[in-house]
Amino acid sequence: MKYFILIIIVFVSLTVLSVKVTLGDDDHEHHRYSVFERQPGVAPVKNHLYEQECSSCHFAYPPGLLPAQSWQAIMTGLDDHFGENAELAETDRSAIQGYLLGNSADKSELRRSQKIMRSVTESAVPLRITELPYFKREHHEIPARLVKDNPEVGSFSQCDRCHQEAKNGYFSENKISIPGYGRWDD
Amino acid sequence: MKTLIILALIYAITYLPASYAGAVDQLLNEYAASKTAAFDADQGKILWTKTYTNNEQSQARSCATCHTENLGALGKHAKTRKPIEPLAPSVNAERLTDVKTINKWLLRNCKWTMGRECTAEEKGHLLTFIQSQ
Numbered sequence: 639m640k641y642f643i644l645i646i647i648v649f650v651s652l653t654v655l656s657v658k659v660t661l662g663d664d665d666h667e668h669h670r671y672s673v674f675e676r677q678p679g680v681a682p683v684k685n686h687l688y689e690q691e692c693s694s695c696h697f698a699y700p701p702g703l704l705p706a707q708s709w710q711a712i713m714t715g716l717d718d719h720f721g722e723n724a725e726l727a728e729t730d731r732s733a734i735q736g737y738l739l740g741n742s743a744d745k746s747e748l749r750r751s752q753k754i755m756r757s758v759t760e761s762a763v764p765l766r767i768t769e770l771p772y773f774k775r776e777h778h779e780i781p782a783r784l785v786k787d788n789p790e791v792g793s794f795s796q797c798d799r800c801h802q803e804a805k806n807g808y809f810s811e812n813k814i815s816i817p818g819y820g821r822w823d824d
Numbered sequence: 825m826k827t828l829i830i831l832a833l834i835y836a837i838t839y840l841p842a843s844y845a846g847a848v849d850q851l852l853n854e855y856a857a858s859k860t861a862a863f864d865a866d867q868g869k870i871l872w873t874k875t876y877t878n879n880e881q882s883q884a885r886s887c888a889t890c891h892t893e894n895l896g897a898l899g900k901h902a903k904t905r906k907p908i909e910p911l912a913p914s915v916n917a918e919r920l921t922d923v924k925t926i927n928k929w930l931l932r933n934c935k936w937t938m939g940r941e942c943t944a945e946e947k948g949h950l951l952t953f954i955q956s957q
Contacts (some may be wrong), residue, residue: 697902721880722903723935727924792905 678807679750790817867889868953
């Protein structure tokens with residue numbers, strides 16, 4: 639019984655400590671190690687139809703990466719989707735739009751969604767994630783040879799080429815591995 | 825009860841596979857309503873590699889731009905570079921099984937490639953060609 643209580647005390651203190659470390663962690667201080675993974679920066683995609691329809695051509699961007707007005711604009715112009723035709727049957731289109739608007743950055747409590755919202759003005763309708771001031775700030779140090787001129791990446795639109803855990807909503811520096819280059823450390 | 829189960833099984837065996845294999849047949853019948861001659865895989869093959877340049881970038885585009893000329897191989901999205909699973913039903917059994925999916929991609933990809941929707945005749949030839957792969 640004594641041992642049991644001791645084990646519980648040790649476990650609880652470890653948990654508290656690790657939460658402290660995690661909360662104190664920042665993008666630029668990723669060397670500290672935590673046994674407990676902190677919550678994702680944006681909510682991962684949780685909609686089968688969206689994933690199925692949109693990821694046949696590109697990475698299924700989590701809805702928390704853009705404000706509602708952006709998704710609204712994107713979903714009403716699918717016949718010219720950045721130069722591609724991405725038309726959908728109306729029932730699918732409106733279902734996907736509903737999912738995106740219901741989970742857009744402005745509706746999320748998560749860290750990166752909030753930072754994205756703080757970086758755009760209320761009237762702005764950014765159509766590309768790569769145009770977001772927050773996105774630009776986070777990526778301005780990356781040389782072209784690692785992304786645009788890197789045959790294994792090609793463009794900043796391909797989040798998951800370098801952000802290995804993008805699918806799960808994690809974009810932290812310690813989860814970056816640039817193809818043909820390796821870890822990114824600034 | 826037994827009879828019911830047996831009847832249900834017979835129904836399932838008779839009709840379910842037919843509904844899967846029937847996606848292309850159903851569409852070909854629809855297209856054929858506006859046409860007299862039979863659809864031809866060779867005509868479809870010619871369409872497959874025919875290039876069009878009437879797009880904003882003035883780049884030559886064909887079906888093969890993304891899907892390649894070998895329908896049994898992996899393709900690659902011209903813009904996003906995302907791999908495209910093989911289109912040949914002989915290699916990829918999921919292909920050509922769903923009318924809605926076929927219609928969606930024929931609409932999008934005809935517009936992307938040719939700058940307009942395909943005619944029923946073109947779609948008939950193309951589907952016949954893809955089905956033969």
